[in-house]
Amino acid sequence: MNGRTNVVVVGAGFGGLAVARGLADAPVEVTLVDRNNFHTFQPLLYQVATSGLNPADVAYPVRGIFQRQRNVRFRRATVTGVDWEAGEVTVDSGDPLAFDHLVVAAGAEVNDFGIPGVAQHGFPLYVLPDAVHLRNHILGRFEAADADPAAVDDGALTFVVVGGGPTGVEVAGALVELIDKVLHRDFRGSRFDVRRAHVVLVEMLDDLLPPFRPGSRRYARSTLAARGVEVRTGTSVAEVTATRVRLGDGTEIPAHTLVWAAGVKAGALATALDVPTGRGGRITVAPDLRIAGHPEAFAIGDIAAITAGDGSLLPGVAQVAMQSGHHVATLIQRGVVGEGDAHAPFRYRDKGSMATIGRRSAVTELGGGIRLTGTPAWVAWLGLHLVYLMGFRNRVSVFVNWAWNYLTWDRGARLILGSGEGERGTTSTGSDPEA
Amino acid sequence: MNGRTNVVVVGAGFGGLAVARGLADAPVEVTLVDRNNFHTFQPLLYQVATSGLNPADVAYPVRGIFQRQRNVRFRRATVTGVDWEAGEVTVDSGDPLAFDHLVVAAGAEVNDFGIPGVAQHGFPLYVLPDAVHLRNHILGRFEAADADPAAVDDGALTFVVVGGGPTGVEVAGALVELIDKVLHRDFRGSRFDVRRAHVVLVEMLDDLLPPFRPGSRRYARSTLAARGVEVRTGTSVAEVTATRVRLGDGTEIPAHTLVWAAGVKAGALATALDVPTGRGGRITVAPDLRIAGHPEAFAIGDIAAITAGDGSLLPGVAQVAMQSGHHVATLIQRGVVGEGDAHAPFRYRDKGSMATIGRRSAVTELGGGIRLTGTPAWVAWLGLHLVYLMGFRNRVSVFVNWAWNYLTWDRGARLILGSGEGERGTTSTGSDPEA
Numbered sequence: 001m002n003g004r005t006n007v008v009v010v011g012a013g014f015g016g017l018a019v020a021r022g023l024a025d026a027p028v029e030v031t032l033v034d035r036n037n038f039h040t041f042q043p044l045l046y047q048v049a050t051s052g053l054n055p056a057d058v059a060y061p062v063r064g065i066f067q068r069q070r071n072v073r074f075r076r077a078t079v080t081g082v083d084w085e086a087g088e089v090t091v092d093s094g095d096p097l098a099f100d101h102l103v104v105a106a107g108a109e110v111n112d113f114g115i116p117g118v119a120q121h122g123f124p125l126y127v128l129p130d131a132v133h134l135r136n137h138i139l140g141r142f143e144a145a146d147a148d149p150a151a152v153d154d155g156a157l158t159f160v161v162v163g164g165g166p167t168g169v170e171v172a173g174a175l176v177e178l179i180d181k182v183l184h185r186d187f188r189g190s191r192f193d194v195r196r197a198h199v200v201l202v203e204m205l206d207d208l209l210p211p212f213r214p215g216s217r218r219y220a221r222s223t224l225a226a227r228g229v230e231v232r233t234g235t236s237v238a239e240v241t242a243t244r245v246r247l248g249d250g251t252e253i254p255a256h257t258l259v260w261a262a263g264v265k266a267g268a269l270a271t272a273l274d275v276p277t278g279r280g281g282r283i284t285v286a287p288d289l290r291i292a293g294h295p296e297a298f299a300i301g302d303i304a305a306i307t308a309g310d311g312s313l314l315p316g317v318a319q320v321a322m323q324s325g326h327h328v329a330t331l332i333q334r335g336v337v338g339e340g341d342a343h344a345p346f347r348y349r350d351k352g353s354m355a356t357i358g359r360r361s362a363v364t365e366l367g368g369g370i371r372l373t374g375t376p377a378w379v380a381w382l383g384l385h386l387v388y389l390m391g392f393r394n395r396v397s398v399f400v401n402w403a404w405n406y407l408t409w410d411r412g413a414r415l416i417l418g419s420g421e422g423e424r425g426t427t428s429t430g431s432d433p434e435a
Numbered sequence: 436m437n438g439r440t441n442v443v444v445v446g447a448g449f450g451g452l453a454v455a456r457g458l459a460d461a462p463v464e465v466t467l468v469d470r471n472n473f474h475t476f477q478p479l480l481y482q483v484a485t486s487g488l489n490p491a492d493v494a495y496p497v498r499g500i501f502q503r504q505r506n507v508r509f510r511r512a513t514v515t516g517v518d519w520e521a522g523e524v525t526v527d528s529g530d531p532l533a534f535d536h537l538v539v540a541a542g543a544e545v546n547d548f549g550i551p552g553v554a555q556h557g558f559p560l561y562v563l564p565d566a567v568h569l570r571n572h573i574l575g576r577f578e579a580a581d582a583d584p585a586a587v588d589d590g591a592l593t594f595v596v597v598g599g600g601p602t603g604v605e606v607a608g609a610l611v612e613l614i615d616k617v618l619h620r621d622f623r624g625s626r627f628d629v630r631r632a633h634v635v636l637v638e639m640l641d642d643l644l645p646p647f648r649p650g651s652r653r654y655a656r657s658t659l660a661a662r663g664v665e666v667r668t669g670t671s672v673a674e675v676t677a678t679r680v681r682l683g684d685g686t687e688i689p690a691h692t693l694v695w696a697a698g699v700k701a702g703a704l705a706t707a708l709d710v711p712t713g714r715g716g717r718i719t720v721a722p723d724l725r726i727a728g729h730p731e732a733f734a735i736g737d738i739a740a741i742t743a744g745d746g747s748l749l750p751g752v753a754q755v756a757m758q759s760g761h762h763v764a765t766l767i768q769r770g771v772v773g774e775g776d777a778h779a780p781f782r783y784r785d786k787g788s789m790a791t792i793g794r795r796s797a798v799t800e801l802g803g804g805i806r807l808t809g810t811p812a813w814v815a816w817l818g819l820h821l822v823y824l825m826g827f828r829n830r831v832s833v834f835v836n837w838a839w840n841y842l843t844w845d846r847g848a849r850l851i852l853g854s855g856e857g858e859r860g861t862t863s864t865g866s867d868p869e870a
Contacts, residue, residue: 036851036852037574037578037849037850037851038850038851038852054489054490054491055489055491055850055852055853056489056490056491056848056850056852059850059852061621061849061850063621063622063849064621064849067620067621067623070624073624073625075581075582076578076581076582076851077582091582093579093582093583094581094582094583095582095583128852129852132853139472143472143511144528146510146511146529147510147511147512147526147528147529147530148528148529148530185502186496186498186499186502187498188502189505189508190508413491414472414496414498414499415472415473415490415491415494415496416471416472416473416511417471417473417490417491417494417563417564417853418490418567418852418853
């Protein structure tokens with residue numbers, strides 16, 4: 001082609017973007033490929049799901065992100081596999097992508113652990129359409145209760161959130177806020193009692209937020225409880241139907257909504273690559289993040305089984321994806337330029353964790369033993385996210401929405417739209433030749 | 436129920452909202468019903484379709500709009516018919532809605548005039564999902580060209596817009612802007628030549644913008660042409676397939692996109708009501724907008740055949756909907772209170788027309804012979820829309836997006852998302868009990 005080293009990066013999530021950005025000054029051509037033409041800021045998906053933000057506020061067109069980085073091209077496609085011999089990534093549309101180096105950053109999938117009914121009836125929260133679908137469903141349940149108040153007895157307004165990690169805690173906290181502060185006004189005068197809406201947070205372990213210290217965990221639990229969330233730890237889910245959730249202890253909860261935030265596993269691509277994988281199907285990597293048996297390829301982020309210093313697996317969080325992506329970019333550049341250790345091991349630096357519980361309430365644990373709770377933690381959380389988002393042009397509307405929401409409790413994103421909903425009032429189906 | 440007069444308003448568009456707002460001080464209970472839980476600001480749909488605005492920027496939750504108006508309730512449902520004897524509106528979910536007065540404001544549907552292929556392959560632009568679907572398709576065609584440049588020869592980047600009225604003109608103008616100013620940068624370095632993208636505007640009559648004066652029409656035509664739109668007047672469409680558009684003169688254009696902005700007819704509800712209808716299936720109304728044979732019911736806006744002073748039918752535009760809605764509210768209030776002429780005829784006051792052609796370019800004709808073109812017209816157009824939108828809280832993000840777009844040409848809404856697109860990378864289908 002052009003004599004330059006071709007680097008193909010599969011996935012435009014936190015990891016893939018870090019690799020592409022990290023190679024800005026390297027003498028390589030980067031091709032970033034993703035099934036969507038946008039990057040999703042996943043930490044805020046729970047806000048989309050609870051009508052706090054609009055979908056477009058957390059989605060950034062990849063072509064726009066790299067408009068000024070001349071050595072990055074983008075291909076919108078779903079990767080179907082890798083032809084290792086030919087050194088090509090095969091895709092569902094168009095020509096395969098030839099590579100000299102490959103970085104697999106395709107992320108994870110929801111893991112239902114084989115529990116009956118979760119796949120068919122559960123609402124995951126891992127990608128943007130999940131959040132839109134869940135939002136439409138939540139609002140739809142309130143509309144359904146308004147149309148037929150008897151549905152409330154059947155569980156229309158009972159929302160079970162499974163998973164006591166940051167995602168589950170954030171969803172549960174934001175959901176009670178949506179119900180208490182906003183929907184209660186939207187449905188004033190309706191034929192059902194909004195106060196019957198109920199949120200249950202279910203966690204299999206004995207406590208919420210495992211990565212956090214006891215003080216933070218207690219704060220999160222008591223804050224959620226004070227806001228009306230029924231917290232059930234040491235509880236598992238045995239089965240899910242469209243209207244019922246059966247717990248491990250035999251209890252059956254009438255509920256039309258089960259949010260599944262209980263775990264992920266490696267994305268399907270890990271299996272398709274025919275490479276060694278470890279726990280959760282995650283790709284086995286060497287200390288320098290190279291894929292076993294394929295020295296020209298790396299795996300990073302949620303799809304990779306990256307071992308920490310103590311032998312444990314690193315969690316599938318944004319920090320790990322970003323740092324591992326940056327590390328791989330460094331190694332590739334060193335290898336191409338011929339300077340430095342192109343096989344240096346990856347060392348993860350845990351900079352802390354944050355989780356919000358609601359308005360002006362969060363838990364934050366940073367390096368150096370700094371632990372915050374309540375409003376200071378929420379401010380730190382907000383600040384960090386704003387700094388990250390500032391890196392993306394045109395995100396002013398996100399801040400405006402947030403500011404408005406904070407001042408007025410008015411969650412403007414209360415639309416039942418998208419994910420197939422919102423009928424077109426026409427006779428035309430407008431079919432798409434590419435569908 | 437409560438002894439107060441019940442007014443049911445079918446449709447939360449411009450007309451329905453005007454009725455509900457107009458009855459704010461009347462001793463009545465208003466029930467507004469719509470298949471969507473949001474009102475759509477239709478004049479800006481073409482901006483959503485061309486990635487200038489996000490869907491949520493032009494959609495306003497109805498419950499939010501009427502939060503402070505105590506005598507308005509909302510029901511999200513699709514109206515299936517009216518039981519005139521029982522005085523009830525039947526809906527697809529929940530109990531029927533009893534009324535003392537009924538206002539039918541259900542709007543229009545796209546009219547394909549029976550032209551083969553339009554219903555299956557055309558992209559209308561009447562409701563919000565239409566705009567999202569069209570946007571995704573347009574962006575998708577560019578991605579498809581990037582994956583396989585040969586598709587360009589097949590018409591992947593040829594966009595035919597049918598209809599030379601304001602909607603068609605606005606779409607065509609915004610589309611060339613999107614291509615020339617934004618997508619050309621997004622697809623820099625791609626394997627196809629963005630300059631091959633082409634917009635054709637087809638109009639059956641001999642000129643564009645029939646409601647405007649010759650000076651405005653000439654301006655619109657020359658401006659579009661100067662910006663690269665191929666304007667074909669006196670041309671009709673004979674047939675449409677997924678990849679070809681055959682014109683009335685036999686010419687065949689390879690094109691993967693046909694935007695159908697050529698006409699509407701009354702919504703299906705008009706037929707279901709079993710009342711006299713006129714041209715285009717629109718409901719026949721008396722001078723006071725009452726439905727023939729049903730003195731307790733009114734029809735307004737696009738679904739009604741409202742006659743102007745000169746005997747012609749009023750067009751299906753926002754002004755007509757708003758004024759007719761306000762008139763009906765006045766009549767209902769007079770009837771309930773027992774003061775004033777509850778059968779006063781409706782008199783439409785044409786306050787002028789506006790159409791944008793692109794950035795800083797529009798045609799505006801206001802009352803009193805004021806005619807503007809170019810930047811002044813665009814400013815007037817912008818100002819009028821902002822004033823209208825100001826009436827809706829939480830629309831600050833719209834202004835911000837617009838301002839950003841104006842300053843930077845960066846259309847931030849370049850997402851392929853919604854209307855079923857955007858795969859969920861999980862094994863769960865998250866099925867919805869209400870689906």
